[in-house]
Amino acid sequence: MNFESGFTHDTDARSYVAEDGVVARSRRRRNLIIGGVIALVVLLAAFFMFRSGKPVDADASAKQVPTVTVVVPGRSTVDAVVTATGNLAARREMPVGVAGEGGMVTQVLVEPGQWVNAGQVLATVDRRVQTQLGNSLAASITVAQADARIAQSNLDRAMQLVSRGFISKADVDSKTAIRDAARARVDVARAQLGQAQATTARLDIRSPAAGLVLTRSVEPGQVVGAASGVLFRVAKGGELELLARLGESDLARMRVGQQASVTPVGSTQSFSGQIWQVSPIIDPQTRQGIARVALPYNTALRPGGFAAARIIGGAADVPQLPESAVQSDTKGNYVYVIGADKKVARRDVKVGDVSDTGVTILGGLNGQEQVVLSAGGFLNPGETVIPTRATVPK
CATH class of the missing domain: 2.40.420.20 (conserved putative lor/sdh protein from methanococcus maripaludis s2 fold)
Structure with missing residues (x-):
């Protein structure tokens, strides 16, 4: 029994020793392989680093000079160009309304976009009452003229009789005064007729100057008067302008006569103009002022429209x-x-x-x-x- 037990333990010990030898050899082989790989990596790195024949500075390679x-x-020398935007408007817009007492409009004779002359009738107002008054005053002139003729005849006869002593000098003076009063009544009647005719003429709504009709806000049958406001707007001579809004610094560089190129929104066509007035004030809210660029009439330029401008403010080096x-x-x-x-x-x-x-x-x-x-x-x-x-x- 003891012999068998001792044999078994000895066999197990030899088996363990054999297994430890195998594991040790396996570990040495693995360590050799890892070492070889590391050596190979080091050799390759050294090869690339020293391939150029110069050692590589790690800091310099990390930070390249761009x-x-x-x-x-x-x-x-360039043109000093200032850009601005603003609205197109009539350079001299003339509002036309009722100059007289007014009444019912009978005819409107023009449409927006038409050219009119100075004094041309734009619309007429019913004048039947004024016409009858004028006829009455014309008749009163005739009556006054008849009275003046009778007074002159009486004075002429009195002058013939005074030399014979039939009429006193006082009677002649009285008839002279009557004749002068009759003539004065003729002048008064004529003045009243002239006033009535002038009042009647003011019933015609006329253009104060030649220009382009911009708007019309009256129709036949409409009753108009002094409180009716503006019935027509006319651009004097058809002249237009751009109200260019500029900041304070840009406005200070503007001068009357500077050239500008204006391009309406939605159009590729540009129009030449020049500054004719620079605003003397600055809006305290927007900190902007207005440079007014005069433009000739063109159908592509419509008052109220929006446009951009390039204003040439001289040259600079x-x-x-x-x-x-x-x-x-x-x-x-x-x-x-x-x-x-x-x-x-x-x-x-x-x-x-x-x-x-x-x-x-x-x-x-x-x-x-x-x-x-x-x-x-x-x-x-x-x-x-x-x-x-x-x-x-x-």
């Missing part, structure tokens, strides 16, 4: 940059310039007119700087870059 495109704008070079933030407009040390620096600028050719720079640049053309939003002040010069797009 290349940026720059322009040197120089200076050029200034740098001009593409829009991509100019940036802005809460501090204002700025550009990035590259100095002699190839470092980026921020430069605040004052922007002028923006046109198809670029942005006019009124201050901050002299035109000889290297200005970053684009991608300025990815740069930081003080950063080192490699500048590549380009020409300014025209």
Whole structure:
């Protein structure tokens, strides 16, 4: 029994020893394989790192110097153009209403869009009552003239009899006074008739000057009077204007006689005009003023319409940059310039007119700087870059 038990334990021990040897050899093999792979990776990394023959600086490879495109704008003579918007209107709009006592309208003789002459009748008002009054006054003139003739005849006879002593000098003076009074009554009657005729004539609603009829707000059969308001609106001479609204700074640059190009909304056609008046006041609410641009008559220009204007305010010798070079933030407009040390620096600028050719720079640049053309939003002040010069797009 004891012999068998001892044999069994010895056999198990040898089995365990054999298994430990196998595991140890397996671990050594795995460690050798892992070591070989690591060595291979190190060798490959070293090969690529030293392939150029120069050691690679880890910090320099992590931070590459960017290349940026720059322009040197120089200076050029550009037109100082101010853009504005506003409404079209008649330069001299004449409201026409009832000048007399009024009455019922019998005829309206014009339509909007028609040209009229000075004094031309636009509408007529019923005048039957005024006509009868005029006839009555004309008859009173005839009566007064007859009385004046009788008084003159009596005076003539008295003058013949006074020399014979049949009539006293006092009687002659009395008949002279009667004759003069009769003549005065004739003048009064004529004046009354003239007044009536003038009143009747005022029943005709007439244009005060030659021009273009803009609106009509009366129809036959309508009763009109002094309280009826405006019945017609006439643009004197057909002259039009643009009421261009400008900010304070732009308005200060406006002068009478400056040329402007006006384009109505919805149209590609532009019309030439010039400033004929600059508003002397600024609206305290909008902080804007009005520059009035005179325009010739054209059927495409309609009073009340909206239009845009480009006003030429002279020429200036200034740098001009593409829009991509100019940036802005809460501090204002700025550009990035590259100095002699190839470092980026921020430069605040004052922007002028923006046109198809670029942005006019009124201050901050002299035109000889290297200005970053684009991608300025990815740069930081003080950063080192490699500048590549380009020409300014025209």
